[in-house]
Every structure is written in C-alpha cells, then in structure tokens.
Amino acid sequence: MPDSVTGRVPAKRVFGLAVPALGVLAAEPLYVLVDTAVVGHLGALPLAGLALGGVLLSQVSTQLTFLSYGTTARTARLHGAGRREEAVREGVQATWLAIGVGLVLLLVGQLLAAPVARGLAGDAEIAGEAVAWLRIALFGAPLILITMAGNGWMRGVQDAKRPLWYVLAGNGISAVLCPVLVYGVGWGLEGSAVANVVAQVISAALFVRALVKERVPLKPEFGVMRAQLVLGRDLVLRSFAFQACFLSAAAVASRTSTEAVGAHQVVLQLWTFLALVLDSVAIAAQSLVGAALGAGERRQARGVAGQITRYGLILGCVLCVVFAAVSQVLPKVFTTDAGVLAEIPHAWWFFVALQPIAGVVFALDGVLLGAGDAAFLRTATLVSAAAGFLPLIWLSLAFGWGLAGIWTGLTLFMFFRLAAVVLRWRSGNWAVVGAVRAA
Template sequence: MDDRASLRQVLGLAVPALGVLAAEPLYLLVDTAVVGHLGAVPLGALSVGAIVLAQVSTQLTFLSYGTTARTARLHGAGRRAEAVAEGVQATWLAIALGLVLILAGQLLAAPIANLLAGQGEVADAAVGWLRIALFGTPFILITMAGNGWMRGVQDARRPLRYVLAGNGISAVLCPLFVYGFGWGLEGSAIANVTAQVISAALFLRALRVERVPLRPEPAKMRAQLALGRDLVLRSLAFQACFVSATTVAAHHSTAAVGAHQIVLQLWTFLALVLDSLAIAAQSLVGAALGADDDRRARGLAWQVTGYGFVFGCVLGVVFAALAGVLPHVFTSDASVLGEIPQAWWFFVALQPIAGIVFALDGVLLGAGDAAFLRTATIFAAATGFLPFVWLSFAFDWGLAGIWTGLSLFMLVRLGTVVLRTRSGRWAVPGAVRV
C-alpha cells in the first residue's frame, strides 16, 4: 500500500477543517474590530474576557482532539458504530462540565478579571462581558465533542456547515447589538452566545440521526477522561503562558494590552489555519494505525509536515506585506497602533516554525501520544515562554519581551516533536492504543 495519501484526500479533510477551525477566531476578529472602535478600555476588557473564556474551552480540548484520536482508530478498524458512540459519551461530558463551569464562572468572574487587569475600568468592563459570555460554555463544549467524533470518522463537511451557520449569523448580529441596539461591549457577548447555541443544536441533531444508543456510559466516559487528563495538563501549560502574557501586557499599559489582543487574535487565527493540516493528519494517521498499518502512518506524518512548512512560509509572506494596513482594521487608537510593531514581526517570523510544529502535533495526537505531548509542552513552557514573560514584567520589556518568550516556546516545541516523530515510538497499531 502507498504510504502517502493523495493531495486530494488530505485537502478533502483539511479544507473543511480549516473552515471550522478558522470560523471561531475569524468571528473573534470581527468582534475585536467592532469593539475596537469603542475605544481602548472596551478593547482591553475584551482581551481580558476573551482570554478567560478561552481557558474554558482550551482546558477541555480532549473533547475534540481526544475524541478524534479514539474514533479515528475505531473507524480505521471498520467499527463505525463504536466510533460514533465515543461522540455520544463526549457530548454527555460536555454538557456536565459546561453546567459546572457556568456556576463557577459567575462566582469567579470578578476576582479573575481583577487579577489579570488590576482593579479599574478594564477589569470592570471585562466582568460584565464574561458573565454573559459564560452562558455559552456548554454549547462550546458540545460543538467541540461533535467536531471530534466527526473528524474521526472522516466526515469533515457537516461540521463546517454547522459552525458557519452559528458564527455567520452572529457576525451579522454583533455590530447590530453593539451599535444598533446600543448594548456596547455586552452586545458582543450576547452575539457570541447566539453562535454557540446554534452550532451546538446542529451537532446534537447529527447524533440523533446516527441511530446509536444515546444513554450515558460511565465506563467510556472514564476512558475518555483518562486520555483527557494528559491533554488538560498540556492545555494548562499553554494557558499559563497566554494568561501570563495578557497579564503582563495589561500591567504594562492599556495600549499594550490592546495591541497584544489584536496580534494574539491574529496568531490564534493563523494557528488554527495551520492546524487544518493537523486535523487531516489526526484522522488519517489514526485510521492507519487502527487498520494496523504503522508504516503508512509514519509516511503520512512527514508528508503532512512538509505541507505545513510550505503553508507557514506563505502565511508569513502575506502578513509581512499587510503590516502597514491590517492593524488599522482593528483599531483607530494611535497608542494601540504604536505598540503593535513590537509584536508583529515576531508573529510573522514564527509562521514557518508553527507550520511544522502544528502538523506534528496533529500526527502525535492522532496516534494518541498525549502523554508525550503533555510533557513536551510543559517543558517548553517552563524553559521558554514563562521565564521571558515574567522577566519582561520585571524589567518592563513590554511586548517585545513577551513575544521573545513565545518564540523560544515554539523553538523548544519544534525540537521535541521532530525528535519524537523521528523515533517512531508513537506509531502503535491497533483499534485502541494500549
């Protein structure tokens, strides 16, 4: 059997995945552009609120990535009904966790905002945004679980339709709520929740038509949580970095945190654009290992990595060319625009490295090699990002110090995932990884 997938097969999974992955950050970019013209304080509040809300979903990525790893192997072994059943259990977990997080978030919104931004106008505005936006949490998690099982069975088109339906409607509602109805910053939070409700409802309907049992099964949920433990710890390492970065930027100045919000949202957007190839790698590698073809899985790993590098180079060139134009789309505040160049050129230069790292992350996630990714990410955070971020705080290096830390973080990750992939120890065949 050929160890490579056809380009058409890779793109058939990657392009719809790109739409799904890009939809939420693209909506957030629209949200940032709308709120940015309200002034520096609302933009800073959105930065703080958005980073907190991001913790809710990114700490629980096992609902999507872990579910894909498990369903892809079962799909590759020809056991589709069992693969979809993993999606049912992931959805039950999403509902339970989402309800707990709504309650916890309402209680903790104010102290968390004050911790991140310090007491003042930015923190006060962030609390109002957060308390509304948190009601979308269960729907965010249901959508993550739905994406996870559908990617695993190589159904990439329906998730795209479902996510675009929600976010497309909300992108229209956001300026209407913010300016037309005069709701200001809170209007963006209401539009956000609207998107999440619509998308989640469509994913729930998709499970109902699969004709698999919908009752909760504690044994399967416990198995998902075991894989989820490593992915949660990995996500915590990521978020310790990004929360620290936003905190340091917020304490530096209002202009700095506004500029950081704009560049960070662009970074997040392009990270997920590059991650579309990683999603294809997850699905294809998991299916190959489920079919006991570890040789094909290793061939696919390097094939997708090459695509990621080329894609990252193209994105770096495009955003270098847009340096003088794109920031003005998001804000007209002169102080914020003056801070953006300190982060912008780091963001541009990192794109080719990110293309490789994210592709290999997808390969290892598809293989279920979550324990290694957990350890590698914590190591990169502890030796790269966090020291420079807090040195930036101590010595007032501003955004240049923060983004130097991000660069070191990415370089350490690059070394670890390349060495792991070359070792081949991740390519464990079988419908279930032992």
C-alpha cells in the same frame, strides 16, 4: 489509495479533510477578529476589556481540547478498524461529558469572574469591562464543549463537511448580529457577548441533532467516559501549560498600559487565527493517522506524518510572506487608536517570523494527537513553557520589556516545542497499531 512503498496518501484526500477543517477551525477566531474590529472602534478601554474577557473564556476550549482532539484520536482508530457504530458512540459519551463539565464551568465562572479579572487586570476599569462581557459569554460554555465533542467524532469518521456547515451557520449569523447589537441596539461591549452566545446555541443544536440521527444508543456509558478522561488528563495538563503562559502574557500586558494590552489582543487573535489555519492539515493527520493505526497500517501512518509536516512548513512560509506584506495596513482594520497602533509593531514581527516554525510544530502536534501520543505532548509542552515562555513573560514585567519581551518568550517556547516534536516524529515510537491504544 495509499502509496504501497511510502505509505503516503493522495494530496486530494488530505486536503479533502483539511479544507473543511480549516473552515471549522477558522470560524471561531475569525468571528473573534470581527468582534475585535467591532469593539475596537468603541475605544481602547472596551478593547482591553474584550481582550481580558476573551482570554478567560478561551480557557473553556483550550483547557478541554480532549473533547475534540482526544475524541478524534479514539474515534479514528475504531473507524479505521471498521467499527463505525462504536466510533459514533464515542461521540455520544464525549457529548455527555461536555454537558456535565460545561454546566460546572458556567457556575464556577460566574462565581469567580470578578475576582479573577481584577487579579489579572491590575486596573479596575479594564476588569469591570471584562467582567461585564464575561458574565454573559459564559452561558455559551456548555454549548462550546458540545460543539467540540461533535467536531471530534465527526473528524474521526472522516465526515469533514457537516461540521463546517454547522459552525458556519452559528458564527455567520452571529457575525451579522454583533454590530447590530453593539451599535444599532446600543448594548456596546455586552452586545458582543450576546452575539457570541447566539452562535454557540445554533452550532451546538446542529451537532446534537446529528448524533440523534445516527440512531446509536444515547445513554451515558461511564466506562467509555472514564477511558476518554484518561486521555483527557494529559491533554488538559498540556492545555494548562498553554493557558498559564497566555494568561500570564495578558496580565503583564495589562500592567504595561491600556494601549499595550489592546495591541496584544490584536496580534494574539491573529496568532490564534493563523495557528488554526496551520492546524487544518493537522486535523487531516489526526483522522488519517488514527485510521491507519487502527487498521494496523504503520507504514501508512508514518507516510502521512511526513506529508503533513511538509505541507505545514510550506503553508507557514506562505503566511510569513503574506503577513509581512500587510504589516502597515492590517492593524488599522482592528483599531484607529494611535496608542494601540504604536504598540503593535513590538509584537508583530515576532508573530510573522514564527509562522514557518509554527507550521511544522502544529502539523506534528496533529500527527501525535492522531496517534494518541498525548503523554509525550503533555511533557514536551510543560517543559517548553517552564523553560521558555513563562520566565520571559515575568522578566518582561520586572524589567519593563513590554510586548517585545512577552513575544520573545513565545519564540523560545516554539523553538523548544519544535525540537521535541521533530525528535519524537523521527523516532517512530508514536506509531502504535490497534483499534484502541493502551493508556
């Protein structure tokens, strides 16, 4: 039960949601880290191709986070108000959206893969490797989106364990399959793409099966989908800001050197992995904050927000210390290329120092997403990207600052976001009660 004075909930309840969410969030980037380690031993060129292809494919999940985060926000409010069937039906409609949008992405991606890769890489060999990987991996796009929608509605009804097993089933089998296809069968970089698609097939099938077993109507409801798209609009614009930054960073790294883009891939994948580790407590916040506001418990929502912020800061500090300690060892797990290893320190220490800041930022992102405060997050992210990350990235290209310049831009971006979300949290304007938050 929540504390009647502070509104905080027992830590056991928070971590009962956060720990399984950590497994779900970490599974995909952990698989990518395994994939990076497998491909990295093929040499710098395949690693660079994976780096560019992986960034392009990541647009699928990062641009369409409303299918998970937006669905969680809407579902959690309905669940908190005692309307479980309606909450699950949100998941049905999010799944229909996932299928439709995913098929469009598959078609458009196949048409644009080559010209986009050539435009970003600035090197024909890197572009060729990226396109070979991407054309296969894109067949997993609709399945990735179905998995996102499934995670969204299950988090909203505070069912954290089943999504963990579904995602682990897919990624675990694929992680074993990846080195077999890359080395054993001899498919090289393309083998890693095939293994990626296998993971998505398994996970998506399990989430669809879970919806069918709920015995709710499965037909499309366009009114609900329209409401989801209203929230999705702001989250897509927010994601666009992230991806404009990270695509620009990949493009500038590619134009620096093959070794620089390989090093950027290694550190960026670690950054992505730890961002999702930190976001695990924020997933609990989304569910708990949304449910509290849906039940009309504003005090509890604010109490959970304070808890999650403290947990995020502590976890970020721990990660900072751990990854500082392994700075001489961990990079060698991903590559033996001397040139790539020489470039990694130019990004590594930014990545380490940012962890405590990231802990607070991601925690408060989770609080505000759980409250459905997407319009504020959209604006804060767009302004932070335009004022911090993007200018430093392109100045790095113009003045030859390399990875140090790129990661200085990320640092500014995170500081601007920190200021914005802390001010919003302290204001309390995000805590709007009701089973459905008005757009």
